[in-house]
Amino acid sequence: MEINKNIVNNLLNCERVAIFIHTNPDGDCLGSASALKQALVSLNKTVDIFSDSLIPENYNFIKYATEIKHDDNVDGYDLHVAVDCSEIKRIGKYSKFFNKIDNTICIDHHKTRVDFAKITHNEIVSSTALIIYYYIKEIAKMDKDIACALYAGISSDTGCFMHSNTTSLEHEISADLINYGFDLYNANENLFKYTTMGKFELNKRALMSAEFFANGKVGIFKLTQKDMIEANADESDTTGLVNQITNVNTCEIGIIIYEKEKGLFRCSLRSKGRVDVANIAEQFGGGGHANAAGCNIFGGLKTAVNKISSVCIKEINKLGL
Numbered sequence: 001m002e003i004n005k006n007i008v009n010n011l012l013n014c015e016r017v018a019i020f021i022h023t024n025p026d027g028d029c030l031g032s033a034s035a036l037k038q039a040l041v042s043l044n045k046t047v048d049i050f051s052d053s054l055i056p057e058n059y060n061f062i063k064y065a066t067e068i069k070h071d072d073n074v075d076g077y078d079l080h081v082a083v084d085c086s087e088i089k090r091i092g093k094y095s096k097f098f099n100k101i102d103n104t105i106c107i108d109h110h111k112t113r114v115d116f117a118k119i120t121h122n123e124i125v126s127s128t129a130l131i132i133y134y135y136i137k138e139i140a141k142m143d144k145d146i147a148c149a150l151y152a153g154i155s156s157d158t159g160c161f162m163h164s165n166t167t168s169l170e171h172e173i174s175a176d177l178i179n180y181g182f183d184l185y186n187a188n189e190n191l192f193k194y195t196t197m198g199k200f201e202l203n204k205r206a207l208m209s210a211e212f213f214a215n216g217k218v219g220i221f222k223l224t225q226k227d228m229i230e231a232n233a234d235e236s237d238t239t240g241l242v243n244q245i246t247n248v249n250t251c252e253i254g255i256i257i258y259e260k261e262k263g264l265f266r267c268s269l270r271s272k273g274r275v276d277v278a279n280i281a282e283q284f285g286g287g288g289h290a291n292a293a294g295c296n297i298f299g300g301l302k303t304a305v306n307k308i309s310s311v312c313i314k315e316i317n318k319l320g321l
């Protein structure tokens with residue numbers, strides 16, 4: 001991977017850095033931000049991480065995860081860095097602060113994106129943490145905490161090395177990281193096995209709501225605000241549910257549609273690899289990766305299901321699947 005010398009120089013020459021992660025944070029943005037913070041702290045920089053969302057507690061094993069700031073006091077930094085963000089609105093309320101200084105960097109791996117920083121490193125690889133790994137090797141000394149954070153990022157975005165974006169490179173880099181001696185078992189337990197009662201209850205409701213189209217090639221989970229309230233769940237509890245319907249042997253596309261607010265349905269799409277779901281999401285103004293994408297649909301639940309299923313069926317037919 002070719003690293004951007006301007007980014008390296010900025011990271012080395014800054015003094016106070018604010019790192020921004022996306023809303024509904026995942027292992028990749030948290031791992032990327034934490035690793036970058038630790039590397040910069042080792043170079044005697046002052047670094048804060050900002051998030052517009054609360055951090056799910058299963059990520060507490062990642063260094064600094066419990067010290068992430070949520071306030072509006074974004075003053076006095078000489079460098080702003082956004083990680084794992086395809087467009088400025090992904091950082092939520094911090095989008096109004098990000099470009100208040102000139103020195104801004106974005107490091108990201110999304111295919112569909114709108115540049116918003118002065119310098120961007122965008123590379124279509126499995127995770128942002130993988131890109132950050134190369135920068136950290138260049139600017140600082142790898143340690144156990146950085147290694148753990150980067151592992152969290154790489155393993156999260158590859159679905160524990162099971163998604164089609166996994167190559168030998170993710171395994172090689174992870175092997176290097178594991179050699180720094182962080183608690184691998186604990187990391188995997190927290191990343192891939194942890195659940196809450198709210199999520200479990202939401203899961204039950206998602207399974208009951210399942211609907212299939214195109215002879216089982218498209219599967220859709222539907223969750224309303226009522227489901228969220230009854231399950232005592234929040235948006236972060238929908239993470240990963242979609243995989244369960246995508247896993248059905250007949251499915252090419254798995255979707256979870258949940259009512260984010262009245263009349264606004266958030267769709268997360270997953271593909272087994274033959275359909276590019278970023279193309280589908282883009283038709284609704286969303287985007288993402290070929291195998292994992294998202295979009296918003298406005299209206300009622302029935303309308304949302306009809307709209308997205310018909311585009312999926314069209315895609316399935318076009319590919320002759």
Ligand SMILES: [Mn+2]
Nearest residue numbers: 028084128157
């Ligand atoms: Mn990512």
